[in-house]
Amino acid sequence: MQYTIHIKRQASSSSEPYWQDLSIECDESTSVAGVLRRLNSRADLTDINEQTVDKIAWECGCMVRKCGACAMRINGIPRLACSTFLGSLKEKKLILEPLSKFPLVKDLIVDRSAIFKKLEQVSIWLEDNPFMSEQTKVQRYKSASCILCGCCLEVCPNFTADNDFSGAIAAVNAYRILDEEQNIAHKNELSEKYKKNYYEQCGKSLACHDICPIGLPVEELIVRSNAAAVWKR
Numbered sequence: 205m206q207y208t209i210h211i212k213r214q215a216s217s218s219s220e221p222y223w224q225d226l227s228i229e230c231d232e233s234t235s236v237a238g239v240l241r242r243l244n245s246r247a248d249l250t251d252i253n254e255q256t257v258d259k260i261a262w263e264c265g266c267m268v269r270k271c272g273a274c275a276m277r278i279n280g281i282p283r284l285a286c287s288t289f290l291g292s293l294k295e296k297k298l299i300l301e302p303l304s305k306f307p308l309v310k311d312l313i314v315d316r317s318a319i320f321k322k323l324e325q326v327s328i329w330l331e332d333n334p335f336m337s338e339q340t341k342v343q344r345y346k347s348a349s350c351i352l353c354g355c356c357l358e359v360c361p362n363f364t365a366d367n368d369f370s371g372a373i374a375a376v377n378a379y380r381i382l383d384e385e386q387n388i389a390h391k392n393e394l395s396e397k398y399k400k401n402y403y404e405q406c407g408k409s410l411a412c413h414d415i416c417p418i419g420l421p422v423e424e425l426i427v428r429s430n431a432a433a434v435w436k437r
């Protein structure tokens with residue numbers, strides 16, 4: 205099947221973005237990451253006007269939904285290139301853009317270091333040996349499964365890389381620490397920062413609902429973190 209790739213290109217954060225169209229013959233089982241790999245493996249990458257163009261800058265680490273590096277906007281929705289297959293698209297056109305909430309590096313690569321700064325800002329780490337309750341095992345596992353791709357932050361109307369709102373990613377990751385931490389002073393510190401940097405700034409749009417590319421129950425984990433940090437349950 206013939207697909208048209210409409211891709212946003214930008215050589216650096218200081219250069220002007222532009223759109224480019226490329227074409228590729230692929231079957232429906234090919235992932236977006238597979239498309240990008242095949243395009244870049246061409247000795248001479250040309251656009252639909254047969255003009256030679258630069259190779260496409262994009263990132264991937266695992267190719268199996270584990271590292272989050274391949275997150276990008278695919279037909280307007282933040283998704284993982286390695287696990288979005290052409291057969292799941294409504295049209296034979298692929299529109300690829302970088303995530304818009306993070307500083308652009310090049311083409312489809314963005315600087316997602318803000319994610320780690322936000323987790324640090326809320327003190328999301330353990331200071332003591334974890335208390336592991338059988339009752340919350342499944343939810344803690346889900347909390348720990350977050351791949352930090354940034355898709356939930358991309359759709360959030362409140363999140364920017366440089367404000368002090370930590371976003372749903374903090375709520376998702378905070379839950380297991382709030383549940384496991386035995387150091388009371390650190391748990392209180394985390395709770396206070398969570399309240400200030402997440403709970404009091406969340407607009408409750410729930411745009412992050414159902415957007416997680418690995419299917420984490422973001423809404424449930426937010427509710428659990430709110431209960432643990434704010435309502436002390």
Ligand code: FES
Pocket residue numbers: 263264265266267268269270271272273274275284285286287
């Ligand atoms: S390449 Fe690791 S999540 Fe896609």
